Amino acid sequence: MMNRTLSTKLLGSMCGISSPRLRFAQSAANAVQKQKELIKSRELEKDELRPLYMDFQATTPMDPRVLDAMLPYQVNYYGNPHSRTHAYGWESESAMEKARKQVAALIGADPREIVFTSGATESNNMSIKGVARFYKAKKKHIITTQTEHKCVLDSCRVLEAEGFDITYLPVKDNGLIDLKQLEEAIRPDTSLVSIMTINNEIGVKQPIKEIGHLCRSKNVFFHTDAAQAVGKIPVNVTDWKVDLMSISGHKIYGPKGVGALYVRRRPRIRIEPLQNGGGQERGLRSGTVPTPLVVGLGAACEVAQQELEYDHKRVTLLANRLVQKIMSDIPDVVMNGDPDQRYSGCINLSFAYVEGESLLMALKDVALSSGSACTSASLEPSYVLRAIGTDEDLAHSSIRFGIGRFTTEEEVDYTAEKCIQHVKRLREMSPLWEMVQEGIDLKSIKWTQH
């Protein structure tokens, strides 16, 4: 991806080349530049209507009940929870401990096993690097999957540079891992297995209970990134035999900038802390605990626990409605990921013969994404879709629809209608679609160079 100055400098140096080639190179550079600016970022005008929010996997709006719980701690109860000598500290500390209980209750843990962090990314970093480094004397191997979140994959990459062995397990076509492969990958010097509960791009739910039991039987620690799962499906760390679990605040209608890490006490798992200092949070994560944020996280967890069944029923209903509407009206739509082992609120659809970015641009009234927010900057198709074996062209035409607690039937109907309308329109303009309609098999075409 060359920028303009670099490309003009290169072109300048090609003076000796005949002119048609130069013109072609110049237009190619312009095309690349144009491609990057396809979806221009801009702020909405004052009188412009806001798009519908259908990107609940990227982040979620705060539940009014959560904001209501947080505000007193932003306005009046502003004490540092670690101050031991006055009422400001005591009331802040008691709020923090109450939040800890609320988070623990949601996942079936003991409050003493919860460590507050700045988010799931920090929790993931802490778990992977912390466990690896603590046990590095005897254990040098870590297992993870190819569809993990970027922070997990990047932490593993850093550990590789430190001298650890990492196995990136492949996934089957439906996005699930093969338990047999996992069992074979476990070595005597494996310290940690890290597999996310629900994938943020395709919504697939891994068999966490079976993996947990397998790891416990082989005496290997098990970490799961449950950012997308907590509060949406029933989670129990004891049933699942999980040793470490990452929780994110802003995925469960809580505030951004806060998360938690569940660290099992029995049997004990030790971590080398990433952040050193005054020894807060059992020495695992020093730093002042942000009371308003953790109060928000606690409130979000409590609301999620109460609303779990109601939300799940509703989200499944709306998701089926969306998928039914779209798939019954237009052909050649593929849903990525296992149809049964999934969280219904995360739907990743590939529309054949339609370019994903153009469809997103056309659907400017709906806030959607193609792939995860942290990988959307590059033009490459998502690595998750590549890992599940999606064809290159289908991977480029995939859109992720997120449905959450606040989604309405009108929003789902509007999204489905606009999606159908624009897919049909874009396909009319596509030469590939024309060829398919004539009965030509695209895979049999021999594309030639001019």
Place this chain on the structure above:
Amino acid sequence: MHSGAPLVAVLGSLRRTDSFVSIMAASGREHVLSLYKLLLKESKKFPSYNYRTYALRRVRDAFRENRTVEDPKVVEELLNRARESLAIIQRQVSIGKMYEIQKTVVEREEKKND
């Protein structure tokens, strides 16, 4: 927003069907009804489309869900939660009004259909 009370009386008066009549005392029934109406009235004031529709839907569904509850202690607890929810909704509506922004695309459609 999960408030519950014998919806019986409420539904009875709203739908005029006998199948929802219960054994609650007259004052209890009216009290529940007025609380329900108040919750709906406040919920309609949310400037945000998503919060407004959620609050209205959740209040209705919560009252519907708990309509057959008979135990007075449980009823009292549910009514207390309803009153707390009412206070939360009132505060959050004020905050929403202070920081109001543009409407969403479906609201224009709603207005068109009216």
